[in-house]
Amino acid sequence: MSIPSVIQTQAGLWGQAGLWGQAGLWGQAGLWGQAGLWGQVGATGPSNPSALADPALSLSVAAMRDELLLASAQGRMPAPRTPGGLFGQGVGPRAQSLLVELLGGLRVLAHEQGQGIRLQFRDAAEGARWQTLLSLQAPEPGYLQAQLRLVDADLPLRDSRAVEIHAQCQGALAYLLTVSGQALQERPRSAEFLSAALALQQALQMRCKQMLAVPRPSHLAPRLLPCIDVPAHHSFPSGHGGESYLVAALLSRWLARIGDSGGVGAMLHQAAHRIARNRVVAGVHFPVDSIAGRLLGAVVEHHLLALAGAGDSPRAQLPGPGGWGEPEAGVPSDVRSGSDHGAQPWYEPLCGWQLVADPLEPAPDLQALWRAACAEWPEST
Incomplete structure (x- = not known):
């Protein structure tokens, strides 16, 4: 089976949306557009062509039909087999179906107190309680104004990073796959799981962006003169930050198995x-x-693992109990510090985090896909 086109092509699951591109989710290059997973360059498009897409071949097969049927009469035909479950469909229909399962039982609500939102899920306890996975507060205008100084301080890096910045608008996933040193063409179920995780991440982050409505830096300070097109959605949370963390975290889990x-x-x-x-x-x-x-991204990762029966549910806050603090505290830690603190966002001073063993509604399709993905990374002995 060929690798899903979210990994195989730069068009990917989202076409040119979010981290992996620039056009809208449902635009011509989006999720269901001409370059998406289900589009012309998608899982069912030319990158995974059907032989009968060739008109000459199709007419030739039709011309042979009577002759072939006569030959088939000499023996018994195998009984038709239609496998059920998640893997009874092709890659594209599986992804569409799985997204419904992943979004089921989730909601994003405005917080009753102030400028914030809550991402919640419905547990499987008696009475089906709503539990908060993530509480996000929009930064105050004064905090954003102070962070503009940090954006200004990074501008000199444009000269040395311009090429990669533009390349990462179109295909940032390729950077992470190259670093991993693994060929996901040989691990198609893992590629599908990444696709499903990114689909959920993208849907949730766009909802959060809309509800929190934090302006882009260049909207507050036109002097920044962004060196790429400014996306047509809000700034907080960062799609590139979340999606790249999510892919890195999942690949790291699988790499640890081998x-x-x-x-x-x-x-x-x-x-x-x-x-x-x-x-x-x-x-x-x-x-x-x-x-x-x-x-x-960390919340999505742990929530998916909890649904798959491979971990506990997260409870996350931004800001945490200590509030926003100084603007410099709102800069992600560098992994090169030599500890996990730079790799995992829950170690950031601004964040609150814990894991809870919640009763969850079964997610059989996700569980099946997770088991199939992990089987592609056999544990080393």
Whole structure:
């Protein structure tokens, strides 16, 4: 089976949306557009062509039909087999179906007190209680004004990073896959799981952006003159920050199964950190946007693992109990510090984090896909 086109092509699951591109989610290059997973360059498009897409071949098969049927009469035909469950459909229909399961039982609400939102899920306890996975508060205008100085301080990096900044607008995933040193063409279920995780991340972050409505740095300070197009959605949380963290975290988990003791995982998280910082260098994000995006990515990762029966549910806050503090505290930690503190967003001073063993509604399709993905990374002995 060929690898899903979210990994195989730069068009990917989102087409040119979010971290992996520039056009809208449902635009011509978006999720269901001409270059998306289900579009002309998607899982069912030319990158995975059907032989009968060739008109000449199709007519030739039709011309042979009577002759073939006569030959088939000489023997018994196998009984038709239609496998059920998640893997009874092709890659594209599976992804569409799975997204419904992932979004089920989730909601994003405005916080009753102030400028914030709550991402919640409904547990499987008696009475089906709503539990808060993530509480996000929009930074105050004065805090953003102070962070503009940090954006200004990063502008000199544009000269040395301009090429990668532009390249990461179109295909940042390729950077992380290259760092991992693994060929996901040989691990199609893992590629599908990444696609599903990114689909959920993108949907949730866009909802958070809309509800929190934090302006872009260049909207507050036109002097920044961003070196790339300013996206047509709000700034907080950062999509690049969240999606790159999510991919790095999942790849790191799988690499640990085959013997990586953290070396490649640290490189993946540093690459994700650099991708997020490049958006600050470009002038389209505040540093604190990256912390929020990475925290949302961690919430999505742990929520998916909990649904798959491989972990506990997260409880996350930004800001945490200590409040926003100084603007410099809103800069993501660098992985090169040599500890996990730079890799994991819950160690950031601004964040609150804990894991809870919640009763969850079964997610059978996600569980099946997670088991199939992990089977592609056999544990080293």
